[in-house]
Amino acid sequence: MRVAFLGLGDIGALMAVHLARDPFDLVVWNRTTAKATTFAREHKARVAATPSEAVKNAEVVVTCLPSSVEVEAVLHGAEGMIDSFRRGTVLVDCTSGDPPTARSVAAELAARGVDFIDAPVSGGTVAAKAGTLTVMWGGEAAVFERARPVIEAFGKKIVHAGPVGSGDALKAVNNALLAVHILSTAEGLAVPVKAGVDQKVALDVINASSGRSNTSENLIPQRVLTRAFPRTFRLALLEKDIGIAAVLAEDLGARTPVISLAAARFHEARTKLGEEADHVEAVKMIEEENSVEIRQQ
Ligand code: NDP
Numbered sequence: 001m002r003v004a005f006l007g008l009g010d011i012g013a014l015m016a017v018h019l020a021r022d023p024f025d026l027v028v029w030n031r032t033t034a035k036a037t038t039f040a041r042e043h044k045a046r047v048a049a050t051p052s053e054a055v056k057n058a059e060v061v062v063t064c065l066p067s068s069v070e071v072e073a074v075l076h077g078a079e080g081m082i083d084s085f086r087r088g089t090v091l092v093d094c095t096s097g098d099p100p101t102a103r104s105v106a107a108e109l110a111a112r113g114v115d116f117i118d119a120p121v122s123g124g125t126v127a128a129k130a131g132t133l134t135v136m137w138g139g140e141a142a143v144f145e146r147a148r149p150v151i152e153a154f155g156k157k158i159v160h161a162g163p164v165g166s167g168d169a170l171k172a173v174n175n176a177l178l179a180v181h182i183l184s185t186a187e188g189l190a191v192p193v194k195a196g197v198d199q200k201v202a203l204d205v206i207n208a209s210s211g212r213s214n215t216s217e218n219l220i221p222q223r224v225l226t227r228a229f230p231r232t233f234r235l236a237l238l239e240k241d242i243g244i245a246a247v248l249a250e251d252l253g254a255r256t257p258v259i260s261l262a263a264a265r266f267h268e269a270r271t272k273l274g275e276e277a278d279h280v281e282a283v284k285m286i287e288e289e290n291s292v293e294i295r296q297q
Pocket of ligand 1: 006007008009010011012013030031032035064065066067070073074094095096097121122123124125232233234237238241
């Protein structure tokens, strides 16, 4: 199966590895060409010089870019994909994008005989490496079937969320919850520390109680207490996701003040910590505001 993969970032490169083997014939494209060249040196793949060249013969095209803005750029920008698709190609957009753009891209492609599903992923770089990502996709079942081997190569739990745009909607909401958990857990650890409770004791109790979450059980012990803060998922991307969730809620007339507040707080964190910070570094903003450090004693 001829596959093109565009976007070899933190998670994209790990997903593409699973397609760099039989029965796939993989072509990769990345904005920074050096990443694509290194990838092709280490894996069974060829490098395309442009998005247009990448998709020319592909049966399935996967995009994994920061946001829908970049998906539009790779479609319509210089040497973009739009005029080069074969009829019958499926574009699987694994970007955590926004639902309205997913719908408009799907409609534009449909007029050219090209099919689209939004298929954002969760599970982070660990699941991407293992090929066990959760994939939430939006679109037609018959279209999904044509792309199934590609999605199964990197996905384990693969869920139909609904029509085009539903995968993106679900992903944005999931990540809004992640953002809320990071902020609330950091606040929840700052307070007992100020009250003189040992941090380790506080975390042990939370993790044996109803306040626990993936953030308290995994992210805080592995990344914050150790002060390692590895870069696996940029804070800027989580800020984008919670922003999508906040706009979606507003468009639907849903009342979600917690999500709106978390979106504002992540906007602040992005401004303070910059484009390259990891998402868990948002904890540092709360530490600074409270003059505490959540670290191994
Ligand atoms: P990165 O920021 O690590 O990589 C982004 C990729 O997009 C790079 O290949 C980058 O190219 C490319 N890119 C950026 N801007 C442009 C542009 N204007 N035109 C063309 N290409 C561009 O992101 P991730 O790989 O972490 O994330 C990709 C998507 O997956 C995002 O939507 C993210 O929210 C989502 N996601 C990420 C997870 C993670 O754990 N990292 C988990 C789940 C979902 P270049 O190399 O030139 O910079």
